[in-house]
C-alpha cells in the first residue's frame with residue numbers, strides 16, 4: 118500500500134500532540150507550559166489541562182512570613198563600644214498559629230491581586246512587568262545596572278539553594294517582586310500590612326509579593342534583602358510553609374549574608390561590610406552578626422541553642438535580642454554546613470531532607486541526626502564564630 122504524504126503528516130502531528138499533552142500532565146508548572154498556555158486557540162486548553170494536574174493549591178493559602186533582618190553596628194574604637202544603631206526585622210503573626218499542620222513543601226503561589234495592585238499603585242513610573250530571574254518584577258528603578266545585577270542574583274538563587282542544602286524545591290516560581298526606588302513609597306506599602314508587628318524592615322514578603330527599596334542603599338545591601346526574602350519563598354517549595362523560625366530565618370540569612378562577587382553568590386563566605394570613618398567603623402550584614410555573636414559568646418551571654426530551637430514565632434521576633442536570634446540561627450546553619458567535620462554537613466542535610474518529607478521538626482530530631490550533645494553544639498557554634506571573626510579580622 119502506498120502511503121500518502123498527507124497521512125504521514127497527520128500521523129506525525131498526532132504523535133507530537135499526544136506527547137505534548139502527556140508532557141503537560143507530567144510537568145504542569147514547567148516554563149514552556151506557561152508559554153504555550155498563552156498561545157492562541159490551543160492556549161486555554163493547555164492551561165485547563167495543566168490546571169487539572171497541578172498539585173492542590175489549597176495549602177498555598179498559608180499566610181506569609183514577614184522577614185528581613187538588618188543589623189548595623191557602629192563601633193567606636195576609642196571607647197570600644199558596641200552600639201546597635203539599627204536592628205530591625207519584620208515580625209509577623211505566627212505563620213500558621215501555634216500548631217503547624219502543613220509540614221510538606223507547597224507549590225509557589227501567584228501574588229494576591231489586591232496586595233500587588235496596592236504596591237504597584239505606589240510605584241512612581243514604569244509599571245509594566247519585567248522579569249527578575251524566574252520572578253515577575255514591578256519597579257520604578259531606572260538604574261539598568263542594578264536591575265541586571267539583581268536579576269542575575271535572583272536567577273541563580275535556586276541552584277545555590279539546591280547545592281547548599283541538597284534539596285530540590287517544587288518547580289515554578291510564580292510570586293512577584295516589587296522594587297521601589299523610594300524608601301518612602303516602600304514604607305507606605307509596609308504601613309498597609311497590619312499583620313506585621315515590626316514595620317521597619319528593609320524587605321517584606323506578603324501574600325506572594327516580595328517588596329524592598331533601593332534608595333540610599335548599596336547594590337549588595339539590596340541584593341541581600343532580596344536573597345533573604347526569596348529564600349523564604351524557596352523554603353516553602355523545598356521544606357514546607359510551617360517551619361520553626363530558627364530554620365526559616367536561619368536559611369534565609371545564611372544565603373543573604375554571603376558575598377556576591379561579580380554576579381555570583383558564594384554561599385559560606387562572609388558578606389556584609391565594614392566602613393571606617395575616623396575612629397568609627399560601621400559594620401553591616403554578616404560581619405555585624407559575627408561581632409554580635411562573638412561578643413555574646415565571649416561574655417558567656419549567648420542563649421543555649423536548645424532554647425533558640427524551641428522558640429515560637431512570637432518569642433523569636435520579640436524586640437529584645439532579636440538580631441542576635443537571627444544571627445545565632447544563621448550561624449548555626451553555617452557552622453554545621455561549613456564545619457571542618459564534613460559529617461555535620463551530611464547530617465544537617467539529612468535533617469533537612471527529613472523535614473521536607475514531613476517529619477517532625479524538633480530540636481531533638483536535629484540533635485539525633487547530628488549525633489552530639491547540646492553542649493557540644495553550643496561550643497562548636499561559639500568556636501566557629503570565633504574562627505570567622507579571626508579570619509575576617511573583626512573585633513570581638
Ligand SMILES: [Zn+2]
Nearest residue numbers: 183184185369
Ligand atoms: Zn525573614
